[in-house]
Amino acid sequence: MDWEAQLKLxxxxxxxxxxxxxxxxxxxxxxxxxxxxxxxxxxQTREALAGFEKEIQMPESREFFWSKIExxxxxxxxxxxxxxxxxWAARLRRLLVPASxxxxxxxxxxxxxxxxxxxxxxxxxxxxTALTDTxxxxxxDYSAGTTLVWLSYPAENEPDDDEDAVTLQ
Amino acid sequence: xxxxxxxxxxxxxxxxxxxxxxxxxxxxxxxxxKLQAQLVWGTNDERSPDPKHKPVEAVVKExxxxxxxxxxxxxEINRKNVELSPxxxxxxxxxxxCQLEVTSLGGSKLEVILLGKGKETLKRTQALPKGxxxxxxxxxxNATAWLVVLKRIE
Numbered sequence: 001m002d003w004e005a006q007l008k009l010x011x012x013x014x015x016x017x018x019x020x021x022x023x024x025x026x027x028x029x030x031x032x033x034x035x036x037x038x039x040x041x042x043x044q045t046r047e048a049l050a051g052f053e054k055e056i057q058m059p060e061s062r063e064f065f066w067s068k069i070e071x072x073x074x075x076x077x078x079x080x081x082x083x084x085x086x087x088w089a090a091r092l093r094r095l096l097v098p099a100s101x102x103x104x105x106x107x108x109x110x111x112x113x114x115x116x117x118x119x120x121x122x123x124x125x126x127x128x129t130a131l132t133d134t135x136x137x138x139x140x141d142y143s144a145g146t147t148l149v150w151l152s153y154p155a156e157n158e159p160d161d162d163e164d165a166v167t168l169q
Numbered sequence: 170x171x172x173x174x175x176x177x178x179x180x181x182x183x184x185x186x187x188x189x190x191x192x193x194x195x196x197x198x199x200x201x202x203k204l205q206a207q208l209v210w211g212t213n214d215e216r217s218p219d220p221k222h223k224p225v226e227a228v229v230k231e232x233x234x235x236x237x238x239x240x241x242x243x244x245e246i247n248r249k250n251v252e253l254s255p256x257x258x259x260x261x262x263x264x265x266x267c268q269l270e271v272t273s274l275g276g277s278k279l280e281v282i283l284l285g286k287g288k289e290t291l292k293r294t295q296a297l298p299k300g301x302x303x304x305x306x307x308x309x310x311n312a313t314a315w316l317v318v319l320k321r322i323e
Binding site: 099141145147148149 | 232237238283290292293298301302304305306
């Protein structure tokens with residue numbers, strides 16, 4: 001069975017053959033053979049496909065669905081918006097707002113520094129180097145703002161080993 | 170943020186910035202450090218054997234009392250005022266055996282070197298803001314103490 005005959009069978013099944021050709025084909029099919037077998041197979045295949053074809057249910061009505069598409073097409077076709085002209089005052093304000101923020105941060109920085117340049121925040125650098133074997137120790141009274149460095153270095157030539165000379169509370 | 174609030178914040182920010190800017194000039198003028206160095210003798214005796222020795226001023230005595238020292242009386246043996254320009258160094262002779270070398274390191278930061286009998290004994294670097302005190306001390310004969318009190322005046 002050639003390719004042309006198979007196409008004719010498919011067209012017959014779809015009801016697309018002219019009357020004269022349809023009659024000739026029906027006469028051939030009445031004799032049986034490969035043509036009638038193929039036709040039966042094509043019918044079964046079509047019925048099977050038709051049975052499995054799922055009907056799509058739209059969540060909205062047809063009219064509403066198409067109206068959405070229409071609105072989207074109109075939106076895309078509408079000309080691009082031209083930005084409104086910005087006044088010089090608005091431009092200046094845009095520039096000054098971040099500048100003001102920077103100024104306020106600078107103020108906060110200045111306010112944490114005393115007039116003498118020292119910071120109000122804790123954590124100043126302190127360093128001590130005992131140049132001789134002084135056995136120095138340091139006591140810091142933060143509330144009174146006093147630092148005591150005690151050395152075992154004697155004031156006079158005679159050493160004083162009075163262990164109770166200093167008492168840490 | 171509404172335009173009115175934004176404008177108000179803007180004006181406030183610039184006003185404060187201007188105030189700070191004008192204040193920074195004063196900051197530069199206050200760069201010279203004024204210090205006072207005192208050699209003090211700590212004792213439990215009511216009076217010093219040397220009539221020239223005066224009790225230390227009340228503010229200093231009060232601060233010394235707050236330190237973990239056992240002496241009840243403090244007498245001033247010598248006092249020297251020091252003025253330090255930025256990065257300047259000054260050597261102060263408080264007694265024949267006790268000298269102090271102070272260097273300004275910018276701001277309120279100082280380097281203090283204690284010299285005992287001409288020999289460098291201790292070097293210390295620290296900030297000394299106005300009103301604060303650095304006290305260097307040690308034992309002296311007869312259960313007394315010597316103290317070097319460095320005070321920031323300006």
